[in-house]
Amino acid sequence: EAQVTQNPRYLITVTGKKLTVTCSQNMNHEYMSWYRQDPGLGLRQIYYSMNVEVTDKGDVPEGYKVSRKEKRNFPLILESPSPNQTSLYFCASSPGLAGGFSTDTQYFGPGTRLTVL
């Protein structure tokens, strides 16, 4: 089944404890992206990747890191989480560029609910 998977689905942690949220897709998509979703706000893009070893900042990249060593994986790293990073996080992938000129459809993972105490 074509899908985007994220782990963990739920995570409670404390301020300053490094964590990684994994994202994997099995559709051979070039483009992957991370978003956060907060109440009353639309999804906001954190980072995106056009291809292996190519990553770029989205609208809210502060406090986050990503890597794209393999096409299928795009982990999100919080080196020193803070309470304002408590949010619902979504990973997404698409065949090509999402947004801009492209009409490619993004496929979203199930989400990771992160709480930072």
Add this chain to the structure above:
Amino acid sequence: KNQVEQSPQSLIILEGKNCTLQCNYTVSPFSNLRWYKQDTGRGPVSLTIMTFSENTKSNGRYTATLDADTKQSSLHITASQLSDSASYICVVSEYSSASKIIFGSGTRLSIRP
């Protein structure tokens, strides 16, 4: 500043009734507009996409319209079902080579039996 505004924020209707959700945007230059459905606890799923030249796009009981002149879109749901209970998100892409996507905050739709 590019923005996407959706209304209403929430809506409750009876099963079998029709409803229309609204989306106004200021994104310029415009590339395309999507409607997504997001079930509780799940990621968004694309329903429709419309480019500048398209006025209407249907997907089963979902019909989206686009007026690029007034920068407005609507999503009409016909003969609602309990499974239509979800958030509906309007997403507009800016016409550029970058990954410019602006998400609305969504309309929370609840269908009552």
